[in-house]
Amino acid sequence: MNKQSTYSYLFWDEHMNQSMLKYVMIPFVMSLALSMNMKAQQRTYVMKTIGMHDDEVLGVFVNGDNTRFATSSLDESIKLWSIPEGKELLTIKGHLGHVNNISFSGDDKLIASASTDRTVRVWDVQTGTQQYVLTGHTAEVIGVYFSPKNDYIASTSFDRTVKLWDTKLRTEVKTLRGHTDKTNDVAYSYDGKYIASCSDDRTIKIWSTDLNTKEELMTLTGHDTQVLTVLYSFDSKRLASADEKGVVKIWEMPSGTLLRTINAHNEIVQSVSWAEDNKTVVTGSLDKYVKLWNSDTGENLMSMDVGSDIWGVDLTSSGDRILVGCADGSVKMLSETKAAIKGKEMPKVKGGKK
């Protein structure tokens, strides 16, 4: 039963407590509430805690072929997990501070991680060994993202910059300046043409990946508080952003037109992700809820209380599994129930997802 249904039930229970009528009305109200609930909840999932970090889980990232996902934590480690088993495969240590975010390379062979130790580090997925360290940010690094062709890594820091690193030269090649406050997240478009960054200055900036262009191409305004995360859809035609008030915005790209504003959560939304259909968006919030949205209509497809504040969320291409990283250190896997999957056309898995 969703929250509204529960409140409806409690209202009736309180007001009809002294009446025999409640024995008649309560089943009626409950069946009505359940039917409303079923209508809203178009996709249903079962949740399982598959493992724990030693401290809060800050980042979650599913690899391109949907066989693994990585989590990063306040405990300074990165863990790799299998999909769909949810088995812990590897723990990677080496950062000297919290690991705020992670990103798989397009070929799934490497992971880049962003840390409060002011570095971006790159790790071999098979062995967990550190490949190289990228230093240059002057404050903690909060966001990181591999380019679709693996040739660059973009990172954001509280030093207000976005930096691009050449993965072959293993050096910084471009610094993008323009945000007037802390930058919180960064994402490449999957066509490789653009980078989006978001900031405490309440804006989203779109940058060219051309190394000779240092000025932003566009600034998207509309959020009325700090923008915490951004992510392009797989076809690069949409951008999702989320802010401190729990508002999610969907932008048409590359025009930058605002398509939709969704009052998604009651608390900070630190993480969003797209399914491969380019319209389903998952959001995770400090209000403890993970939610699925149809970005075409703004319709809520699923809403689930996971019992802990959510810092990171991602999903497989088809959306049949949602991976959640929680403030209590737990890593949860939400699996779509078979009844819901039956009869639904599943999209093909796309390689090099992220």
Next chain:
Amino acid sequence: MRYNKHVMFMIVFLVIAQYICHAQQVMSVTGTVIDQTTRNPVSILVSFYDRNNKKIGSSKSNSATGYYLVTGLKQGETYKVQLESSDFFKDQYDITLPVSKKYADVSRDFTVKPLVKGAKILLEVPPFELKKSKLRVGAEDYLADIKKMLVLNPGVSVEIHTFPDAEGDPAANEAFTMERAQAIKQYLIDNGVREQKLGVKASGQTDLVNPPPRYKTAKGKRYIGPSYIVIIKV
């Protein structure tokens, strides 16, 4: 051949003349001096010394604005700037002036710490990460200022006072904040501060002056229990 020699001589002459001309360009340094704890302007003697420790110029900052001006300085030179007052910790900084083709003002503001028993100096950038008791990467940059203050003012004794990130079991919090205080103390000892000058005080409860917010904050921006340097003896 003779013509070429003349041209060469002229070029060398011009280069030397330009160098001498630039070297003689006078520069000024201006700015304000404020109290680090109250953020109010202060009156303090600002003196510039050259590399031979010869006093080149000095100025007393204005008590209402904190403004000071020292002139007669040479471009490209490095100066030791000393700040002195009976009410504040003696402090010093190195300034290297840029090379410029014309007269120029260089701006430099300073903060000073009050030399008052009981004064609490907040470490404005927390030297720890959330829930961690080891010094964070880069904490040395911020603690270097405290180290310098104690080395330059050998008669002063301080207490390192640390607070937890959140309310919880007071005993566990106190053990945790003691680790934090000890980490700062050890850094200072390792960097030349006498152990006898350093005390520690760990709190089991969050700071009443600077308490944790009641709302949730985003990744990387969460409340970290403050650390203070409290002046015990001046």
